[in-house]
Amino acid sequence: MSAAIKKKSKVIQNERIEEGIYDLWLKAEEMASIARPGQFVSLYCKEGGRLLPRPISICEIDKKTGKIRLVYRVLGKGTKEIAHLKSGDLIDCLGPLGNGFNLEGKKALIIGGGIGIPPLFELAKQLDCEKNIVLGYRDITFLNKEFEALGDVYISTEDGSAGTKGNVLDVIKKYKLTADIIYACGPSPMLKGVKEYATINNIKAQLSLEERMACGIGACLACVCKSTEIDHHTKVNNKRVCKEGPVFYADEVVL
């Protein structure tokens, strides 16, 4: 795999698509040319003494025009600063980082929860097979319309304001969705549930994890997760989310 690139990228567009959710297109030719679905980008702030990267997954890649798309939630001060960027502004980016999803299987179940949904978009675009797409939200929905062009979309909301009331697993059980490969990204209770479901039903699953990061490239050992086997790099039961991940097979990691 080619190395990640650290560069200032130009903001093409940075729009609020929902309360607290932003849609950012960056001009980043080199990155776009090598990026794969499931990889992420480290964004760097300028203000407030904020030094560490904000890792954001790649939502869409446009190789032709050399652009990448990131969809992010304003959580704290860093994402708030980023949300203030205007077209034409420059932002420091390092990426693409991490391993990305392996495209495999004949019948895929794509499961996204909350801000774990955007990383699955480019995956769904590139996956050339039967696709059931389950999107779980708390209340406000986003990106679901765009997913509809890529497969059969099922929605859950915690408050029942759209789709099935409940979570993604409730949807899967309700519609008895089957698959030979699961791709999932979302909060860790959801991933735990998905892993359990996959194990019980003997379905291969790729899960995208999250952890706080410093370097983003595998050097500092900040972002480890528990691995089932002793990792070849660390010689302990730890894998680096930024390097061996963020995507792991369900049986590789302890959640």
Place this chain on the structure above:
Amino acid sequence: MSAAIKKKSKVIQNERIEEGIYDLWLKAEEMASIARPGQFVSLYCKEGGRLLPRPISICEIDKKTGKIRLVYRVLGKGTKEIAHLKSGDLIDCLGPLGNGFNLEGKKALIIGGGIGIPPLFELAKQLDCEKNIVLGYRDITFLNKEFEALGDVYISTEDGSAGTKGNVLDVIKKYKLTADIIYACGPSPMLKGVKEYATINNIKAQLSLEERMACGIGACLACVCKSTEIDHHTKVNNKRVCKEGPVFYADEVVL
């Protein structure tokens, strides 16, 4: 005097007028309405963990349109950051600060050195008397054309590329300029020379000083200069440049 105001002000224009010298117009209605020549504004940065103010003197006041003008030199990282501001950007400002010049006398000698020249511009505009204006530069000249509308302008450059080769005192001696009041702003060796000249020739002189600041409003005691008499506020021979100054009568301070 009305209190200073801390506010975000909008950049109307921020242009390079000479190598490393910038001309900044800010929309700042309240400030413009109370500002006096010789006062200054504290500008605050956002990036690079820079917290302390950059004190910049007011160069021109446009009460009608509610704008103030600052002319500054890019010295370090803070002024470099400020030089990158574009029209429409906002910058945190606190001002107007300090005492400003007292408008007095019948025949004024206005002496500016380098980046000490801009603070004298509004003074020259408001002073309604005979004015000889001496501007000393290292090499590149700026603002001199604008001063020509306000009085008789004499120039010195260290390298002799314009006007008299030498410094402002060389000009004063060469043209035997006399006055009943001197206003001066510039590097401290220049101010020392001016003070000496004023004392010998028994001319009243107002000097604008500089010191590193933190609060800019008289609270932290960072910015003191040596005063000839025990100061009423501090009870020691110190005056605060930001509060009792930046303009002092020559006999008030030890340079």
Place this chain on the structure above:
Amino acid sequence: MENKKINYDNEKNVNIDDKTMLKLNTKVNIGGITFKNPVTTASGTFGSGMEYRDYVDLSRLGAVTTKGVSLKPWPGNPTPRVAETYGGMLNAIGLQNPGIDVFIERDLPFLRSYDTKIIVNVVGKTPEEYCEVVERLSDCDVDMLEINISCPNVKEGGIAFGQDPGRVEAITSQVKRYAKKPIIIKLSPNVTDIAETAKAAEAGGADALSLINTLTGMKIDIERRTFLLANKTGGLSGPAIKPVAVRMVYQAASAVKVPIIGMGGIIEGEDALEFIMAGATMVAVGTANFINPRATLDVLDGIKSYMVRKNIKDINELIGCVK
């Protein structure tokens, strides 16, 4: 990923309606004195309040803590006295102050005209000088005294007393003999073990502790190849030092029973809440005043809006709640 947070706009704080605010209890108690809220000023960053009265209604503050006051006027150090650092600043003011007489005649009546508590920061070159100032203040209308044994910028006095537990205990008990007001001992962070000096101050009879004073630092001017500060070293303050300050407040609070006033890099309500949860009963706002003259009130409003948002009726519930 779903972890929700609130935006940080200061404006937001102000929008909470007054009735909700009024139901909050923000009163805290230190040394038998009740403060209307836990926000005071860090000594030396607020003068005696005069310069800030145009920005801050001093009556809204829990207390005003004054600049260090000595027996005689002190001229302080030569300039440059301050230098900027990443996320912080160095100062070597050297405790310039007009002395106790001027303080009592001019500053005290001014402060008393506001409805706030007065904490007087006391400095001296010898234990005797500290005691004399304390004695002079004993009959004055002030609320508490903060004994500064941690200033890194003076040759005599200051930090020299604050880095050795034995001397901390000794000077505390000496001062206590002359004091009619509750005594706060201000601790230095430039020590191996803050719990030790905290315990020493408690053993000496301190009614409260305040921490942290500044961390000793240095900046070199590489252009002129010299020290940037005339005093060579200075005290580091501002947000850069907050993590060290929170840690020390936590360690001190775990080591002693007396209440703690926490400070070091507080610029907004959230910072103050870190200190309170780590064990501070009050907080002081210092360097932030230089960046934003309204910082003290913004911190207070930030604390209140957190309480409203989290439905916390009494600030005392939060003190030391993280263990």
Place this chain on the structure above:
Amino acid sequence: MENKKINYDNEKNVNIDDKTMLKLNTKVNIGGITFKNPVTTASGTFGSGMEYRDYVDLSRLGAVTTKGVSLKPWPGNPTPRVAETYGGMLNAIGLQNPGIDVFIERDLPFLRSYDTKIIVNVVGKTPEEYCEVVERLSDCDVDMLEINISCPNVKEGGIAFGQDPGRVEAITSQVKRYAKKPIIIKLSPNVTDIAETAKAAEAGGADALSLINTLTGMKIDIERRTFLLANKTGGLSGPAIKPVAVRMVYQAASAVKVPIIGMGGIIEGEDALEFIMAGATMVAVGTANFINPRATLDVLDGIKSYMVRKNIKDINELIGCVK
């Protein structure tokens, strides 16, 4: 006002033509070893260099200093292991490392394939463990050993050895008995008097000192009312701590004769020059690597362009030039 400065664009550094650069002497000497330039990496921020080889030609560095290596693989602390602070970060990695065997088999041959010096950072839970690692490395092709007695994030070993001058001297002399390579003792800034621990290390036979390791800090997550780091406390690094680090390097350099490797918040050439002028013979770049993977080279280029601009032919002229 006329004080001229140069702009800070990193790009500018690169524009100085190669011939001018070649005439500069950037070689420095520590413990009898010559380093091609004074820039190394701060332990734990650069792995063993593998992850940075795509960004940095390791052969351009004066040395690579490795992550702490222990006798057996260490799993480190639970996550979260890092937290962001104003101008800095807290880490509590807990010295996760694959152990000396893997280091010798995998990392050492990798590093040796580059034309740079190798400094191995050594950790242990007991003095014996330090000595065993040192002994194992004695017959390996490494250049120096850095003994980390200052990690604040492990229960045993680490900082416990580094805060008491007696123990610093003891462990230094113990380790020296087993070492065939020059020994650097890495000092903790969490002490009252850095000159004392510096002198203790020198007395124990240290060939060089490195400082500072991280300052112990804490961050509280006020939303969840808990510590942000699983380990409660962590080590503060980054530009926020630079003024403390420069001060300590200055104080240590004034107290001992052995050379010093300075670190703490270096992000560009100018920062490194502060350390060098304060008395450091070499500098290490740590947290800056996380913000800019090319930071080490940018620092080196920044030093060089300063030398060109100020017409300084030999970096050694600058070491300790501010007194």
